[in-house]
Amino acid sequence: MKKSKSPDASDALFEVGDKVRVRDMPYMFYTRSQLYTRGVVGTIAALTYKDLIPEEEAFNFDGRIEQYYIVRFRQKDLWPGYAFDNDTLQTECPHRWLEPATN
Amino acid sequence: MSHTHTHGNPGDTHHKAAPMVEEITDYEVLEIAVRELAIEHGLFTAEDHRKFTEWAESIGPAAGSRLVAKAWTDPAFKALALKDGLTACKEVGVDWAEPTGVGTPSDYMEFHLLEDTPTLHHVIVCTLCSCYPRPLLGMSPEWYRTTNYRRRLVRWPRQVLAEFGLIVPPEVEVRVEDSNQKCRFMVLPMRPEGTDNWTEKQLAEIVTRDCMIGVALPKPGRTADVHPIQKARRPVKSSAEEPANE
């Protein structure tokens, strides 16, 4: 089965402070990538652990191990009209869901 | 034999004369029936079920409260807890690696303590499935598992906190932690005023479960989380209003 082109375990890791965008990737069945973060730019807050990507096992049979990150978003960027400038939200993402963002 | 059966069995030592529900509901029967069938079909083993049940009955928020109280009184422990949560947990008697003896039920990888400051207030949710740091806090409260809390907290955190009686000033950052993967989180609230010279035990008493989720603040004198009973929104109607089969 042809494997989709996607980030490789050898890609350079993101660092704390890097700006990243959550990729809007297709998924099968149940995903742990929440819809409300898709396409939004956040900042790497921490590197956590390396682990298997659960839903990707349906596409890639080599069970890739990837770095997971805590990504921090401004609530204003997640929700239109969010009224409090300072509020943030953090969630955890594996490397392959993220791409570098320049803005 | 189910050890949870309210009628008890010959030989049981029911030493308390507490009132009991003196009827066997279909719910009780259903739980036993489905469990027996599941075990017979090999979905899980009776032994694993017994271990997980015992674990569920043994856990509570006391270890979390002790961890917070210790962090408040011991700066070196606090630094450790913020850097290496799992090791700090061991010092309050919680080993995440073997909480049940059959591996962890929730497939965690790390534990992070979220430190509140005068300009930052944390609150925790799992929008996907209510992941919760059970080894430290015990069973999650029912409201934490509702879609009402899980969907609304990420979008309207301040409104949801206000419903719990917690108003956060606008200049303080409210940070929602959505634990959607394998990290587990707990809030390290700020130590409140009026607790100078308190012992760790006294401090632990005011660190309730709600304070460690982030929907309440610890206060002298506040030693319990109080919530209104969740009533069914639409109570079951009589059988005269049986809907047509779909």
Next chain:
Amino acid sequence: MSENRIAVLEATRKQDKAWETLAPRYGVTNPNPPWKTSLTAMCDCLAVSGALPALERRNTEDELAETLYSDIPSPERELLALVHTLVSRGLVSEADLVSRMKTVRARLEAV
């Protein structure tokens, strides 16, 4: 997830014997029925064994909690949702459930 009602579960809920209604009638103050931890353990076991992973179980539970069982309080709602999911997926048969409930009840009532 289909909203097909499952007869044995409908019969159970019709009795209106959820703990939050029942316990006050007997002056029992324990907030949870005695089988709640057993139910929790069952969900954990199903997740660990892979028979019903946590995320899938919670997704169907959420759906059922908002539709078919929206008027049932917790933890009865979670029990009904779990059994509904197991029956829908063919992991447990409704016929077996009906007959097992009869024998379990007879056993409990014989004590």
